[in-house]
Amino acid sequence: MKTLDDLLRVGVTGRRVLVRSDLNVPLSKADGDTAREVTDDGRIRASLPVLEKLLDHGARVIVAAHLGRPKGEPDPQYSLRPVADRLATLLGRPVEFALDTVGESARLMADGLGDGELLLLENVRFNAGETTKDGELRAEFAEALALLTGGEDEGGAYVDDAFGAVHRAHASVYEVARLLPHYAGDLVQEEVAVLRRLTDDVERPYVVVLGGSKVSDKLAVIDALLPKVDRLLIGGGMCFTFLKAQGHEVGDSLLEADQVETCRRLLAEAGDRIVLPDDIVVSADISDDSETEVVRADAIPAGMKGLDIGPVAVHSFAAVLAEAQTVFWNGPMGVFEVRPFAAGTSGIAEAVTSAGGLTVVGGGDSAAAVRALGVDENRFGHISTGGGASLEYLEGKDLPGLTVLEEI
Ligand code: ADP
Ligand code: MG
Numbered sequence: 444m445k446t447l448d449d450l451l452r453v454g455v456t457g458r459r460v461l462v463r464s465d466l467n468v469p470l471s472k473a474d475g476d477t478a479r480e481v482t483d484d485g486r487i488r489a490s491l492p493v494l495e496k497l498l499d500h501g502a503r504v505i506v507a508a509h510l511g512r513p514k515g516e517p518d519p520q521y522s523l524r525p526v527a528d529r530l531a532t533l534l535g536r537p538v539e540f541a542l543d544t545v546g547e548s549a550r551l552m553a554d555g556l557g558d559g560e561l562l563l564l565e566n567v568r569f570n571a572g573e574t575t576k577d578g579e580l581r582a583e584f585a586e587a588l589a590l591l592t593g594g595e596d597e598g599g600a601y602v603d604d605a606f607g608a609v610h611r612a613h614a615s616v617y618e619v620a621r622l623l624p625h626y627a628g629d630l631v632q633e634e635v636a637v638l639r640r641l642t643d644d645v646e647r648p649y650v651v652v653l654g655g656s657k658v659s660d661k662l663a664v665i666d667a668l669l670p671k672v673d674r675l676l677i678g679g680g681m682c683f684t685f686l687k688a689q690g691h692e693v694g695d696s697l698l699e700a701d702q703v704e705t706c707r708r709l710l711a712e713a714g715d716r717i718v719l720p721d722d723i724v725v726s727a728d729i730s731d732d733s734e735t736e737v738v739r740a741d742a743i744p745a746g747m748k749g750l751d752i753g754p755v756a757v758h759s760f761a762a763v764l765a766e767a768q769t770v771f772w773n774g775p776m777g778v779f780e781v782r783p784f785a786a787g788t789s790g791i792a793e794a795v796t797s798a799g800g801l802t803v804v805g806g807g808d809s810a811a812a813v814r815a816l817g818v819d820e821n822r823f824g825h826i827s828t829g830g831g832a833s834l835e836y837l838e839g840k841d842l843p844g845l846t847v848l849e850e851i
Contacts (some may be wrong), residue, residue: 444627444845444848444849445624445625445626445627445848446626446627446628446629446632447493447496447497447602447604447626447627447628447629449626450600450602450624450626451496451497451500454500455497455500455501455502455600456500456501456502456558457501457503457558457598458502458503458592458598458599458600459502459503459504459505459553459556459591459592459593459597459598459599459600460497460502460503460504460505460592460599460600460601460602461505461507461588461589461591461592461599461600461601461602461619461623462493462494462497462504462505462506462507462601462602462603462604462628463506463507463508463601463602463603463604463605463608463615463616463619464490464493464494464506464507464508464604464605465486465489465490465508465604465605465606465607465608465630465828465829466486466487466490466506466508466509466510466523466526466530467486467508467509467510467511467607467608468481468482468483468484468485468486468487468510468526468529469481469482469483469811470482470510470525473520478524478525479520479525480525481525481526481529483810483811483814483815484529484533485810485811485814485826485828486607486828487526487529487530487533488533489630489828490530490604490630491533491534492629492630493602493604493628493629493630494506494534494561495534496629497602498534498536498559498560498561499559501558501559502558502559503553503556503557503558503559503560503562504556504560504561504562505553505556505561505562505564505591505592506561506562506563506564507544507564507567507588507615508523508526508563508564508566508567508605509566509567509568509573509608509615510522510523510526510566510568511566511568512568513566513568513569515568515569515570515571515573515574515575516569516571517543517565517569518569521566521568521569522565522566523540523563523564523565523566524540526563527540527563530563534561536561537560537561538561538562538563539552539556539560539561539562539563540562540563540565541553541562541563541564541565542565543564543565543569544564544565544566544567544569544570544573544584544587544588545564545570545584545587545588545590545591548565549562549564549565549591550591553591553592564591567588567613567614567615570584570614571584572584572585572587572614573613573614573615574611574613574614581613581614581617581618582614582618584614584615584618585614585615585617585618585619585621585622586622588614588615588619589601589619589622589623592623594622594623595622595623595624599623599624600623600624600625600626601619601620601622601623601624601625601626602625602626602627602628603616603620603625603626603627603628603631603844603848604627604628604629604630604631605630605631605844606630606631606634606635606827606828606829606832606833607807607828607829607830607831607832608829608832608844609631609829609832609842609843609844609845610829610831610832610835610836610840610842610843610844611843611844612843612844616843616844616847617843617844617847620844620847620848620850621847621850625847625848625850626848627845627848630828631845631848633825634825634827634828634829634832634833635836635845637801637803637824637825637827638803638827638833638836638837640769640801641769641771641801641803641837642671642836642837642839645671645769646768646769646800646801647673647768647769648673648674648766648767648768648769649671649672649673649767649768649769649770650672650673650674650675650676650763650764650766650767650769650770650771650798651668651672651674651675651676651770651771651772651773652675652676652677652678652760652764652770652771652772652773652774652776652791652795653665653675653676653677653678653679653681653772653773653774654677654678654679654680654681654682654773654774654775654776654777654788654791654809655679655680655681655773655774655775655806655808655809656679656680656681656697656774657680657681657697657699658681658684658685658699658702658705658706659699659702661681661773661774661834662702662705663834663838664773664834664837664838665709666709666838667837667838667839668771668837669709669712669713669716669717672716673716673767674716674718674763674767675713675716675717675718676718676760676763676764677717677718677719677720678720678752678756678760678774678776678777678787678791679752679774679775679776679777680696680697681697681774682719682720682740682749682752683696683697683698683749684697684698684699684702684703684706685706685709685710685717685719686719686740686741686743687700687703687706688703688704688706688707688710689710689719689741691740691741691742691743692743692745693743693749694725694743694744694745694746694747694748694749695745695746695747695748696723696725696743696747696748696749696750697748697749718759718760718763719740720740720752720753720755720756720760721739721740721753721755721756721759722737722738722739722740722752722753722754722755722756723737723738723739723740723743723749723751723752723753723756724736724737724749724750724751724752724753724777724783724784724786724787725737725738725743725744725747725748725749725750726747726748726750726783726784727746727747727748728748729748729750729778729781729784730781731781731782731783732783733750733781733783733784735750735783735784737753737754738753740753740756750777750778750781750783750784751776751777751778751779751783751784751785751786751787751788752776752777752787752791753787754786754790756787757776757786757787757790757791757794760790760791760794761790761791761793761794761797764791764794764795764797764798765794765797765798767798767799767800768798768799768800768801769800769801769802770795770798770800770801770802770803771803771805771837772791772795772802772803772804772805772809773804773805773806773809773830773833773834774806774808774809775788775808775809775812776788776790776791779812779815779816780815785816788812788816789816789818792812792813792816792818793818795823796818796819796822796823800824801824801825802823802824802825803823803824803825803826803827804823804825804826804827805827805829805830805833805834806827806830806833806834807830808830809830810826810827810828813826
């Protein structure tokens with residue numbers, strides 16, 4: 444795999460370089476005339492080093508990125524405009540912003556770029572060719588993107604730095620890489636290097652903490668990790684399907700009835716390696732002033748929802764984490780967005796930072812939780828920018844965006 448440094452060694456002054464970045468950040472809700480704002484800029488900050496390197500070396504940088512899930516056509520609520528503003532602030536340099544992806548605005552602005560200048564294209568998912576299953580349409584869009592650089596003959600190059608999108612066979616991630624000399628950006632390299640330490644020659648004890656809302660999203664990773672881990676601690680909305688599989692009632696908590704059987708199988712396979720919470724914070728509703736109660740995990744009252752792990756669970760999870768030499772944490776322990784249900788996630792964040800060895804946080808909401816709850820990011824070994832991508836890597840799946848970078 445060629446890297447950004449390989450490209451810089453050849454020289455990029457005056458060349459147009461298409462960079463795929465992951466700028467898929469949460470925005471404040473649209474509210475009348477007030478513009479939406481970036482509420483967590485972690486992914487933008489993680490994208491800066493590659494952009495800065497290219498600009499410092501005199502490249503003409505064209506950034507392609509997606510935001511949210513628009514339906515293949517322009518949709519103002521998913522505009523990258525607020526991201527362009529934040530990017531300009533963080534870079535401390537002007538950011539040109541194209542009103543389309545490969546249309547007249549993008550073409551004119553790409554042609555007009557000077558050395559060391561940067562253009563951000565509008566959301567690539569405003570073009571149906573980005574995500575469509577129709578390979579021809581994807582290829583067509585990829586070609587138009589590649590052409591913004593002038594193509595290989597005019598010095599065009601492609602750098603993939605969007606780790607959060609490498610599990611997608613999308614035009615701006617996959618097809619376009621085949622049309623231009625292609626390089627892995629620093630963020631992609633760093634993420635892969637860290638994830639490799641969670642799969643090969645792992646230092647033990649290896650403890651994985653999983654939470655979040657849905658078991659079905661994470662079954663594949665549980666299956667893949669179970670044989671490798673010493674302990675798998677399960678909290679969040681997904682623990683209730685496991686508790687049900689143990690024969691307990693879970694009230695009105697999140698439950699995926701069609702996964703109970705699978706959870707029963709996993710529990711049987713895992714022996715004492717899967718650890719479930721001892722106690723649960725329950726409430727009848729979810730609001731900032733909800734009345735809460737802590738109950739034993741095997742005694743959740745009818746009509747109540749389990750919304751966080753309880754203090755005893757935090758304590759026993761923390762005790763396991765204190766012994767760990769490698770930790771991977773994905774998925775909040777409760778509905779951390781609402782104050783009465785944030786303590787479990789805070790407590791586990793704290794415990795993860797206190798573990799020895801390598802500590803990795805993966806998952807969009809988990810990373811946002813760490814920042815929202817005010818835990819110092821630097822106390823973790825690594826906070827992954829890619830939720831789905833990091834899980835699929837750990838599942839041992841083939842990631843199209845990485846595979847294509849290996850091709851010559
Ligand atoms: P990540 O993005 O880190 O992979 P997920 O998307 O899987 O995490 O899950 C995050 C969501 O899970 C959060 O919005 C949180 O509110 C929700 N969640 C956590 N615990 C519960 C629970 N007990 N009941 C309902 N939702 C929960
Ligand atoms: Mg999520």
